[in-house]
Amino acid sequence: MSASPSDQLTSDRLPSEQFEFERLQLRPDIEWIAQPNQSKWVARDPLSGAYFYFSEIEYVAAKLLCGGGRVDSVIKQLRLQFPSDHFTLAWLRSFASRLSAAQLLSPTSPHVSQSLAKTKKHSTFQSVLKILAIPLIVRVPLFNPARLLDKFRWLATFLFHPLTCFAVVATSLITSAVVLGNVLESGVSLLPNFSAMKGDRWLLLLLCYAIVKSLHELGHSLACARFRVDCQEIGLLFLYYTPCF
DSSP: OOOOOOOOOOTTTHHHHHHHHHTOOBOTTOEEEEOTTSSEEEEEOTTTOOEEEEEHHHHHHHHHHTTTOOHHHHHHHHHHHOTTSOOOHHHHHHHHHHHHHTTOBOTTSTTOOSOOOOOOOOOHHHHHHHHHHSTTEEEEEEEOOHHHHHHTHHHHHHHTSHHHHHHHHHHHHHHHHHHHHHHHHHTOOSSOOGGGOOTHHHHHHHHHHHHHHHHHHHHHHHHHHHTTOOOOOEEEEEETTEEEO
16 A cells, blocks of 8 residues: 655654654564565464565555654655655554554554454364354364474475476376377276275275375465465364365
8 A cells, every 4th residue: 555645744743643653563473474576575473373465665664663763764764765655644653553453563562452363262162053053064173284384394395396386287288188098099988887896995995085185185285384374274174974184
């Protein structure tokens, strides 16, 4: 969002505003992530798992505003770095309010009345109510994979490298063409014959399904690890009574 048109600073409002702004502090645990090839930043809140998008101007303003500098000095530096925009005290006040509303400011900062977001913990009673409310979609959480995914971040980086993605797509296309050619040449039906499946074949089918589904979901988890998105739960999902990982 760009700065609003100019309202000049007035000396009668500056002292009280100066006092409030000098006490502003960003939370030290907020993680700032630069967006590649873009003049944008993402602020990640590790407590709530929320993400906030900042333009380059807003990122610089947040750092200057919460650095303990004087208000007039902050505005002067912003005007030097972004001469095409006009920064005012009103814009700065509005921006500080939005930082506070997003709970990105330290609780010691003025006008921050709400506590920091905490990880939601549902009681057993709430979980039972949730299951009863949606009986066809039942989630059974097993564990938090954050530490495990941290160890496999190297694998995520390799798998999502452009060359790896190109190789996978090329291999898939070639394999699909070969299999389709063989099927058309032999005249074998693509539809499975379930009547021919007996006993242990069903168990083998279920085992293959579980393995393929697990690898599929692992791909989602590795994508989260690669692009630094929180994956806070791995578990089972019974979707219309069908077990999924």
